[in-house]
Amino acid sequence: MTGWIDSGYSIKAGCVSFWYMDDTVLAVSVLLIVMGVAGIFIPFSGISETMRPLAEFSGFMLALGIIMLPIGLFRGGLPQLSSGKTYVLTSLGIGLVSFVLVSAALQVGPFTKIEEVGATGPTPFNVTVIILPGSFDPSATETYSPASVRVLAGYNSTVIWINAETVNVGHTVTSDQGLFDSGLFGTNERWVFTFARAGIYPYHCTPHPWMVGTVTVFEGPMPGAEA
Numbered sequence: 331m332t333g334w335i336d337s338g339y340s341i342k343a344g345c346v347s348f349w350y351m352d353d354t355v356l357a358v359s360v361l362l363i364v365m366g367v368a369g370i371f372i373p374f375s376g377i378s379e380t381m382r383p384l385a386e387f388s389g390f391m392l393a394l395g396i397i398m399l400p401i402g403l404f405r406g407g408l409p410q411l412s413s414g415k416t417y418v419l420t421s422l423g424i425g426l427v428s429f430v431l432v433s434a435a436l437q438v439g440p441f442t443k444i445e446e447v448g449a450t451g452p453t454p455f456n457v458t459v460i461i462l463p464g465s466f467d468p469s470a471t472e473t474y475s476p477a478s479v480r481v482l483a484g485y486n487s488t489v490i491w492i493n494a495e496t497v498n499v500g501h502t503v504t505s506d507q508g509l510f511d512s513g514l515f516g517t518n519e520r521w522v523f524t525f526a527r528a529g530i531y532p533y534h535c536t537p538h539p540w541m542v543g544t545v546t547v548f549e550g551p552m553p554g555a556e557a
């Protein structure tokens with residue numbers, strides 16, 4: 331035999347060819363399997379999130395390739411292998427097909443539903459308050475922006491203050507009730523604070539008392555949460 335992909339002759343130059351392949355079907359099936367595996371592996375490995383919607387289609391390609399593979403391999407008849415090799419190959423084939431079918435039926439492994447990947451609950455996000463340029467000016471009407479934020483404890487109760495001054499000026503986020511104090515943070519710097527309990531938290535800037543804001547924290551069920 332001259333190579334693995336070698337069809338048409340069962341006896342060539344006195345050498346019995348073990349494989350009776352259909353080159354085209356075999357090539358297409360291998361291509362489908364490679365594309366299917368890649369299409370499943372890449373999204374779920376985290377390399378590329380944008381390919382995730384392709385995963386289910388890739389699973390279909392993989393299954394089609396697995397079905398076509400034996401058709402391509404054994405078109406001219408079953409390979410003349412020793413009983414031991416035939417047993418191993420048959421077992422591997424049945425095992426692979428069973429794994430794919432069972433995992434597809436159970437919706438596990440590479441066939442996990444796309445919407446079930448990642449966090450199951452609502453995704454927490456942060457609230458940002460910008461300290462506007464010119465806040466250091468006593469005549470400034472807008473300083474903390476927005477001046478009043480309403481958050482839900484444990485859901486979006488982490489607040490980020492960003493000093494967006496265009497000149498070098500330090501500001502603070504200081505609780506009127508003495509509950510928290512950022513200390514001075516400069517231009518383009520930020521301060522982060524997470525509120526754990528419900529309440530109304532007025533705050534101000536220590537060197538610029540005209541700068542005032544309020545964080546109102548609520549407690550309750552998370553939006554979209556069950557029970």
Ligand SMILES: [Cu+2]
Binds near residue numbers: 465466502538541
């Ligand atoms: Cu200030």
